[in-house]
Amino acid sequence: MSLFEENAEILKSMKEDGSDLAPLRRVDFSQVFPSRASAESFASAAMKAGFDTAVEEVDRSEDPWDVTASKEMVSSAENVTAAEEKLGALAQASDGRSDGWGFMRV
Numbered sequence: 001m002s003l004f005e006e007n008a009e010i011l012k013s014m015k016e017d018g019s020d021l022a023p024l025r026r027v028d029f030s031q032v033f034p035s036r037a038s039a040e041s042f043a044s045a046a047m048k049a050g051f052d053t054a055v056e057e058v059d060r061s062e063d064p065w066d067v068t069a070s071k072e073m074v075s076s077a078e079n080v081t082a083a084e085e086k087l088g089a090l091a092q093a094s095d096g097r098s099d100g101w102g103f104m105r106v
Contacts, residue, residue, distance in 0.1 A: 003084065008077035021075045027103045028070045029087050032063035033096035039065035042094035046087060063096070075103060 001009075015021055029051075033039040036057070043053040051069040058066050069087050073079045080101060088098040 004077055004081045007080045007084070011075060011077055011080070023074070024072045025075055025103050026070050026072050027075055027080060027083065027101060028068050029084060029101045030099040031067045031069065031087060031091040031096050032099045033065040033067065033091075033094065034063050035095075036065055038095040039067050042091050042096055043067050043069075045090045045094065049086060049090065051083075051087070065096075066099075067091075067096070 011021060031039075031042060033042060036055075039055050043055050046053050046067070046069040051071045053070070054068045056066045056068075058064055071083060073083065084098060084101060091097055
């Protein structure tokens with residue numbers, strides 16, 4: 001299953017559960033990193049790409065640095081997938097990886 005198909009299924013399920021996907025909402029994309037330097041490098045690149053970012057150290061032995069990159073968008077499979085792919089490439093360039101996305105349900 002492609003990333004687009006996976007996101008489409010997740011959003012379809014959310015819609016079936018009663019979430020209104022039409023309005024703009026803040027979508028949070030999680031990335032994880034092995035060091036503070038790699039997390040901050042990614043955060044800087046994500047901000048240049050138009051995302052708000054938050055860097056946080058967590059109690060985890062592997063990849064203990066989390067960065068949440070957020071942006072307001074209509075939560076469509078196209079929008080979510082495009083953002084996830086862009087952020088995933090930026091994370092890989094900083095020695096990190098994507099760790100999912102989400103938003104507050106309305």
